[in-house]
Amino acid sequence: MQVRPRxxxxxxxxxxxxxxxxxxxxxxxxxxFGIFPSPAAAQQPVSITVSAAISLKDALDELGxxxxxxxxxxxxxxxxGGSGTLQHQIEQGAPVDVFxxxxxxxxxxxxxxALIDAGTRRDIAANSLVLIVPIxxxxxxxxxxxxxxxVKIVAVGEPASVPAGLYARQTLDHLRLLxxxxxxxxFAKDVRQVLTYVETGNADAGLVYTTDAKISSxxxxxxxxxxSSHEPILYPAAVLRASKNMSVARExxxxxxxxxxxAVFEKFGFTSPEK
Numbered sequence: 609m610q611v612r613p614r615x616x617x618x619x620x621x622x623x624x625x626x627x628x629x630x631x632x633x634x635x636x637x638x639x640x641f642g643i644f645p646s647p648a649a650a651q652q653p654v655s656i657t658v659s660a661a662i663s664l665k666d667a668l669d670e671l672g673x674x675x676x677x678x679x680x681x682x683x684x685x686x687x688x689g690g691s692g693t694l695q696h697q698i699e700q701g702a703p704v705d706v707f708x709x710x711x712x713x714x715x716x717x718x719x720x721x722a723l724i725d726a727g728t729r730r731d732i733a734a735n736s737l738v739l740i741v742p743i744x745x746x747x748x749x750x751x752x753x754x755x756x757x758x759v760k761i762v763a764v765g766e767p768a769s770v771p772a773g774l775y776a777r778q779t780l781d782h783l784r785l786l787x788x789x790x791x792x793x794x795f796a797k798d799v800r801q802v803l804t805y806v807e808t809g810n811a812d813a814g815l816v817y818t819t820d821a822k823i824s825s826x827x828x829x830x831x832x833x834x835x836s837s838h839e840p841i842l843y844p845a846a847v848l849r850a851s852k853n854m855s856v857a858r859e860x861x862x863x864x865x866x867x868x869x870x871a872v873f874e875k876f877g878f879t880s881p882e883k
Contacts, residue, residue: 663820671864674868709845740830745812762789
């Protein structure tokens with residue numbers, strides 16, 4: 609009986625390695641020409657710039673940190689200052705994604721110039737105006753005491769560019785004190801500078817927001833401006849139409865207007881805009 613030889617077909621290991629090499633070369637080719645995004649490109653960090661009224665600093669700093677923790681690879685850069693100054697920066701082309709103003713006026717003007725995405729605009733917080741003096745001062749106990757000869761300097765924000773200064777002027781005018789103490793007024797670039805003037809004793813009194821007075825142990829509140837003496841102190845926010853990261857900007861603004869953020873704002877003395 610004739611025995612037929614058995615043949616065994618062996619897979620050559622080098623064939624498998626060659627196939628894998630070819631696939632790798634093709635992938636690198638596609639990635640090089642942008643056909644497939646590289647893993648590094650897919651995980652590129654995203655950063656947005658938020659220009660905000662200086663009175664929001666403490667609350668927004670905390671909100672920014674919370675947002676970054678919940679969104680790895682995303683960073684929030686804050687640019688704080690007087691709302692009027694920030695408005696002018698935006699008008700001059702500053703790269704800003706989100707704007708938080710301390711008054712409707714600045715936001716209204718940017719809206720009239722079609723610089724904000726009107727659909728994203730909303731009021732996120734409210735505040736009140738108070739009269740403060742150095743912690744150890746007994747010279748001023750109410751607004752009328754600003755008339756005393758012993759009171760030499762009263763610090764307020766620059767009304768043209770600082771909403772707190774505008775509210776201060778409205779309040780003093782309503783109380784019929786603006787003209788009598790006009791020579792005592794010293795104007796600051798923003799509300800935090802007013803706070804500093806009073807903290808250091810460079811001003812006998814000053815008008816700031818409740819939230820500013822709350823963070824300082826060097827001043828005391830001696831009077832609250834009547835709500836009827838000034839326009840409502842509201843903080844509108846909106847995404848800029850020129851934003852380079854519109855989706856992230858919208859997401860951050862949504863977060864800042866949400867329930868979790870509301871608790872942070874209230875912790876720092878802000879109230880809800882509905883009130």
